[in-house]
Amino acid sequence: METLDPDLLRTFLAFVDSGSLAQAAASIGRSPSAVTTQMQRLEEILGEPLLAPQGRGRGLTPAGEDLVGHARRILAAHREAWLALKGARAAGRVAIGTTQDFADSGLPDLLRAFAGSHPRVR
Template sequence: MQAFDPDLLRTFLAFAEGGSLAHAAAAVGRTASAVTAQMQRLETMVGEPLLAPSGRGRVLTPAGEELLVHARRILEVHRDAWLSFKGAKADGRLALGCTQDFADSNLPDLLRLFARTHPRVRLDLRVGRSRELTAAYDQGVIDVLIVMREGLQPDEVALLSEPMLWLSASGEPVPAAGELPIAVLDPPCGFRSAATDALDNAGYSYRIAATSPSLSGLRAAVRSGIAITARTARIMGEGIAAAPQALSLPALPNAEFSLRLKPKADKAASSLATLLAEGLPTAPRVLSDAQRSL
């Protein structure tokens, strides 16, 4: 009996969660041709097609959907075992710094797993803006860092790339005429620059209707219906959804976050960085207007 290669399953899972071979290639750090070869190897092992053409892309076949369930289970067991052996004797203090985008999405589940497998490690969690966190990291206060990327760094262990989206209050009307009200964080902010640059380049009339130094304030402004914002799918839910397509808003670039590990970090920090690199790319799915109305 053949055993599933965890690397093949990770690539398969990256495709299933990202929806394209290109996304899977970026998520696992391989070329598109290498990802295609991996999928072909997996199909040979299974003995059935796992992907089927759909328009310009591909979707999972029924066999692919079935394998997806097993792949998640296999990788979870594999990850738990690896972390348990790595963390059984680890102790000391470990500082993690990250933006609120991740702190409010799937980070808590990953930290729960890390704490269970590293029971003697004290975790110091710092949540804030990228600039302040980076300064603390440069001073040696933070061991593992997740912030908006400002170029390749020698200690970068993973690049987390996610689409920026226009977001608005769920079920609230957004003005389709006149100046578009937008909510942004105080500068410097990569999301703010991306939003205003996209609107300026498209000649789209807008005004800054709300500003905040924190993501919680930005959320409140969007939920109230007074403005829309540019962010990732990680802040969707609880009254925030994708902005209506009727607004014909300009396309936004991907948001890139850098996962960095302090040079000469101990084994516990390295294990946490690996866990986050594998687990954080999973973000909430974006629902269409029709799906939100169901």
């Protein structure tokens, strides 16, 4: 069984969110041909077409529609795991430059939240 590469899922969701391969390519900093190749690879792994011609562009097939929710949950879990593990190991010093207004209003809450999730960072 092959695995679903998070990078392929990100590309797929970039298409879903933008509505076109060209816009997906621009949003993730890849060429349209690279996005097309990644979409074809994902379809190959899943053994199902995810995109179909629709009007002047492409739309999702039923399998593509089914994948959207799964892809979002997989990437959310991937990010959550990465943050939990990476955040727990982050250590060192942080220097911050800001305006006095933000230092008085928004910064204290932001620093409290950051310190709670990154206890080894000073």
